[in-house]
Amino acid sequence: MELTGKLAEAFNQQITLELAAATVYRQLAAEMEVQSFPGIAAWFRAQSGEEIEHAEKFIIHMTDRGAHPRIGEQPAPNLNIKSVEDAFAASLAHEQKVSESIRELYRVAQNESDIDSLPLLHWFIDEQVEEEATVGEILDRIRLVGDDGSGLLRIESELASRKSDS
Numbered sequence: 001m002e003l004t005g006k007l008a009e010a011f012n013q014q015i016t017l018e019l020a021a022a023t024v025y026r027q028l029a030a031e032m033e034v035q036s037f038p039g040i041a042a043w044f045r046a047q048s049g050e051e052i053e054h055a056e057k058f059i060i061h062m063t064d065r066g067a068h069p070r071i072g073e074q075p076a077p078n079l080n081i082k083s084v085e086d087a088f089a090a091s092l093a094h095e096q097k098v099s100e101s102i103r104e105l106y107r108v109a110q111n112e113s114d115i116d117s118l119p120l121l122h123w124f125i126d127e128q129v130e131e132e133a134t135v136g137e138i139l140d141r142i143r144l145v146g147d148d149g150s151g152l153l154r155i156e157s158e159l160a161s162r163k164s165d166s
């Protein structure tokens with residue numbers, strides 16, 4: 001079944017948002033390098049790679065269905081990061097925005113009676129629940145350790161062990 005024009009446009013917006021998320025995470029990685037947290041920077045770089053994979057999933061779904069993906073304009077990341085806590089708070093806020101966008105995409109798919117896109121969108125709904133939980137948990141732990149440098153370095157070392165995809 002062909003994607004309707006309305007749904008194709010919503011997919012295009014989601015592709016653009018996922019790529020913008022990748023850019024936000026790259027910027028957060030740079031901020032963490034500047035603040036001498038290379039392990040946390042590596043975690044954000046891996047996250048950036050995941051966002052590109054997310055965009056790719058939507059692109060593949062569109063081309064599989066004979067639609068023409070079009071990447072839109074992305075805003076520059078507008079971040080003011082003074083601490084590790086700021087970085088993860090920005091990350092959580094961005095994930096919440098992506099989650100709402102996925103929900104809206106799901107509503108559009110339902111309104112267009114597009115059953116074929118629902119399995120992909122279910123995958124993304126699950127993925128967003130997981131991403132918000134992961135980032136939220138890291139943020140809670142950062143807030144718990146507060147100004148305790150050794151606690152922060154422990155978190156830094158744990159996050160450094162995440163495998164980078166890009």
Ligand code: FEO
Pocket residue numbers: 018021050051054095098131
């Ligand atoms: Fe693709 Fe982290 O949302």
